[in-house]
Amino acid sequence: MWALVDANSFFASVEKVFHPGLRGKPVVVLSSNDGIIVALTPESKAIGLHRGDPIFKVKDIVNRYNVAVFSTNMMLYAAMSKRVAGIIRQSVDRVDQYSVDECFADLSGYESHYNLEEYMRGVADRIKLWTDIPVSVGIAPTKTLAKIGSKFAKKYPGYRSVCAIDNDQKRRKALSLFELDDVWGIGRRTYEKLMSLGVHTPLEFADKSGDWVARHFHKPGVQTWKELNGFPCIDTTEILQRQNITTSRSFGEMITTIEQVKASVATFAASCANKLRGQGSSAGVVTVFLCSNFFRKDLEQYFNAGSYKFEVPTADTLEITDAAMHIVDEIYKPGIRYKKSGVMIGDITSGCIQNVLFDPIDKREERLRLSFQLDRLNQKYGLKTVRLAVEGEKSEPWKVKSEHKSGNYLTDINDLLTIHI
DNA sequence: TCTGGGGTCCTAGGACCC
């Protein structure tokens, strides 16, 4: 059996932990650049807000109901995520953290010693007690069914945080009541296809024959069908090594000069290189893209991207940034008002690196040590304390808007909360 | 005025190889 432990409205719940006056009140957390709503509490849903709403379009509701609005603070959410996962790991040996707010716990072997429902309810209670984050748990023979269980646990308080789908009768009932497009693995396109084939509920899909499913779907659809029938076939074993690393941002203000574009791209290249070193890998290719503001129909639109392949895979910030700057020289077009840029690195490899005889870079090892030293200093003294000059100042007009950001209560000693009793 | 960011896997088709 698998248990899925899913935090409720995770980002919003984290903010509520540190702002206890918001209990029972509507809370929303915005995307980067204070753009759209990415997380919201049930109280916010009840007054008509939705995930994905641009915040400026719902300003009236926000003002009328005095909604608490927060800018995104990934450092804070990541630190809390680690704590929640740590509590689960104290009770279950094999835990895959699937996303920032979800963990799959492998319960095989536990059923002979424990009542799984009670056991996981204990875990959920401890998470609530120790972190104040509410979670919902689904227990089932497959991950797809466990996901469905966690949604029921979230929706109906009667489950007291845990819903087990552990026999065929419960499975059929759950599948008959669940929304087809809420099933894990069924997105918009697959949903439309199923509807056009006359399938309206997860149960109707699960009850189709294997031949029928193979005729209409490829591997992903077949997997979902098997999982809905209780046959596990989805592996989520943690991927320790990223295959691609991207850093991109929309700008707080549109920019035009090549110096500003370069400053943004250099900042993102340094961030990619930092993440790359963090997982102990090297990259074989770097890609840069620039684009204008596609919501502004009145302005000239532009998108362009370029790539550079390294002769020898590298994790050197200087080398990656240098390549990125050359790409900007090639794809930058004057007269455009740019809204977003980004850097992607790929062809990521770990371990031994094949050298070439005529390596254009001298003293590779020393330069890499320099990059690691940058990481150490910036870890200790704060982001961008030591950086390349081309990255520009700490406050640049293109920096993201982040007007409602709370402190890094769990990771920065200067932001520790003071409690008055 | 203001509209996010970062991933994975799968498949088909082209290019190329012997």
Added chain:
DNA sequence: TCTGGGGTCCTAGGACCC
């Protein structure tokens, strides 16, 4: 009229996820 068989690798695009 008839023109092989069997591979690999790479890339772009689709679909999905949080």
